[in-house]
Amino acid sequence: MNVKSRTNPPLRVAIVGGGPAGTACALRLQLLSTQLDRAVHVTIIEGKEFHQEQHYNQCVGVLSPPLPELLTRDLNVDFPSFLVRSPITGYYLHTPGAEIALLDEQPSMALRRVQFDAYMLDMCRERHIDIVNARAVDLEFHDQGVLIYTENAPVPADVVVGAFGMDDGGASLFSRLTDYTPPDALSSVVTKYHPDQTTMKAFGSQIHAFLPPDPRIEFAGITPKGNHLTINIAGQDVASPLMNEFLAQPWVAKHLPNLGDAGRLNPGDLRFFKGRFPHASAHHYYADRFVMVGDASGLVRSFKGKGVTTAVQTGIRAADTILTQGITARAFHAHFRKANDDLIQDLPYGQLMRRITIWLSRTGLLSGIIRGAQTEPALHTALFGAVAGVTPYREILKDALKPRNLVAILRSMRRG
Numbered sequence: 354m355n356v357k358s359r360t361n362p363p364l365r366v367a368i369v370g371g372g373p374a375g376t377a378c379a380l381r382l383q384l385l386s387t388q389l390d391r392a393v394h395v396t397i398i399e400g401k402e403f404h405q406e407q408h409y410n411q412c413v414g415v416l417s418p419p420l421p422e423l424l425t426r427d428l429n430v431d432f433p434s435f436l437v438r439s440p441i442t443g444y445y446l447h448t449p450g451a452e453i454a455l456l457d458e459q460p461s462m463a464l465r466r467v468q469f470d471a472y473m474l475d476m477c478r479e480r481h482i483d484i485v486n487a488r489a490v491d492l493e494f495h496d497q498g499v500l501i502y503t504e505n506a507p508v509p510a511d512v513v514v515g516a517f518g519m520d521d522g523g524a525s526l527f528s529r530l531t532d533y534t535p536p537d538a539l540s541s542v543v544t545k546y547h548p549d550q551t552t553m554k555a556f557g558s559q560i561h562a563f564l565p566p567d568p569r570i571e572f573a574g575i576t577p578k579g580n581h582l583t584i585n586i587a588g589q590d591v592a593s594p595l596m597n598e599f600l601a602q603p604w605v606a607k608h609l610p611n612l613g614d615a616g617r618l619n620p621g622d623l624r625f626f627k628g629r630f631p632h633a634s635a636h637h638y639y640a641d642r643f644v645m646v647g648d649a650s651g652l653v654r655s656f657k658g659k660g661v662t663t664a665v666q667t668g669i670r671a672a673d674t675i676l677t678q679g680i681t682a683r684a685f686h687a688h689f690r691k692a693n694d695d696l697i698q699d700l701p702y703g704q705l706m707r708r709i710t711i712w713l714s715r716t717g718l719l720s721g722i723i724r725g726a727q728t729e730p731a732l733h734t735a736l737f738g739a740v741a742g743v744t745p746y747r748e749i750l751k752d753a754l755k756p757r758n759l760v761a762i763l764r765s766m767r768r769g
């Protein structure tokens with residue numbers, strides 16, 4: 354029960370999806386309801402069970418600033434530092450012909466995403482938010498409310514928040530009844546490798562990011578996670594044979610010693626998992642009585658993820674709109690959309706950056722730029738900004754296009 358004793362009936366909010374966006378939205382609603390003295394009843398409908406790692410949400414598990422600050426300041430929840438397996442202190446950016454170290458002054462944290470999701474749902478339970486452990490399977494919009502059918506009991510609500518990530522079933526609930534269209538996405542394959550401790554130590558605490566000339570792979574990464582490395586590739590339509598090809602390339606394999614030695618593999622090694630990243634905004638992601646948050650909204654950084662951080666951000670912003678402005682299309686347009694201007698306005702620049710990077714990788718010109726960045730601070734800063742995702746892409750591009758930097762880029766491309 355999370356109804357507070359007020360004379361007015363509580364506002365009923367149903368949230369489809371208990372990942373970072375859904376749980377952040379629920380926790381924020383609960384916190385604001387106390388601060389604003391408004392009665393709210395929040396129900397999260399989540400189909401997976403994260404305890405005992407029965408199910409998981411696909412993710413490498415690198416959580417970036419300002420996530421800890423968002424949790425403590427806006428949700429009154431401690432960042433679960435006890436779950437951190439490795440601090441991430443920067444990046445190595447690789448092409449087949451060059452590599453560069455890009456150190457980060459604001460480290461990210463690598464953890465097991467399933468444990469983070471379990472923690473956030475536990476925080477919701479602690480705050481007496483109702484959790485229905487079942488999938489939402491249908492919806493009805495009525496003048497007076499919304500009815501969400503689940504594999505368990507139906508959930509009546511005044512407003513529904515779509516926090517179902519890239520789940521096709523979740524998206525189709527809304528696209529059948531509304532103009533909602535889910536965001537365009539890249540596909541990814543993820544796997545794990547447990548090398549020995551000496552190799553893990555030598556690998557260090559940086560993510561190795563790969564930009565291959567192969568047009569089928571847009572980017573790839575190897576991330577240290579305490580006792581193992583997580584390897585991921587992403588592109589329009591990647592699949593397991595492409596991951597095998599990627600792992601066999603000498604400029605990649607040299608960072609994965611003994612991977613080819615089956616006798617040394619852990620039983621969980623080299624099992625492949627598939628996932629999807631949105632890289633554009635969804636269409637019609639709000640209307641009367643519904644709003645999408647997290648991946649379902651496509652309100653993300655379209656080039657370098659930080660997906661969990663932006664999911665939490667959009668979940669918080671939706672909760673703020675619902676409790677302070679209302680649950681109409683007009684309220685979401687005037688407040689929720691505006692609150693996400695930082696993400697929305699940067700999306701076209703992120704797309705442009707993505708296209709430029711793909712073109713540079715495929716033509717081989719990126720290797721020249723990486724070599725140039727070893728001596729040219731402006732190039733180094735631009736590369737770091739692009740890979741770490743800390744600066745808006747508009748600023749990175751504006752900076753890169755300054756005459757002095759353009760000359761440096763062209764010079765390094767010519768030297769190739």
Ligand SMILES: Cc1cc2nc3c(=O)[nH]c(=O)nc-3n(C[C@H](O)[C@H](O)[C@H](O)COP(=O)(O)OP(=O)(O)OC[C@H]3O[C@@H](n4cnc5c(N)ncnc54)[C@H](O)[C@@H]3O)c2cc1C
Pocket residue numbers: 369370371372373374375398399400401410411412413414415416417487488489490516517518519520522523541542543585628629630646647648649658659660661662664
């Ligand atoms: C391979 C890969 C690696 C990534 N690595 C990182 C990373 O290192 N760092 C980072 O910040 N981001 C990363 N991301 C992105 C990140 O995972 C997402 O941006 C983030 O999970 C979005 O959160 P969300 O709450 O919107 O959606 P999700 O985390 O997908 O949560 C959606 C939830 O909704 C539930 N659900 C869906 N449909 C229904 C339904 N019908 N009924 C009930 N429940 C439903 C699902 O079970 C799920 O729990 C990665 C993504 C991929 C694919």
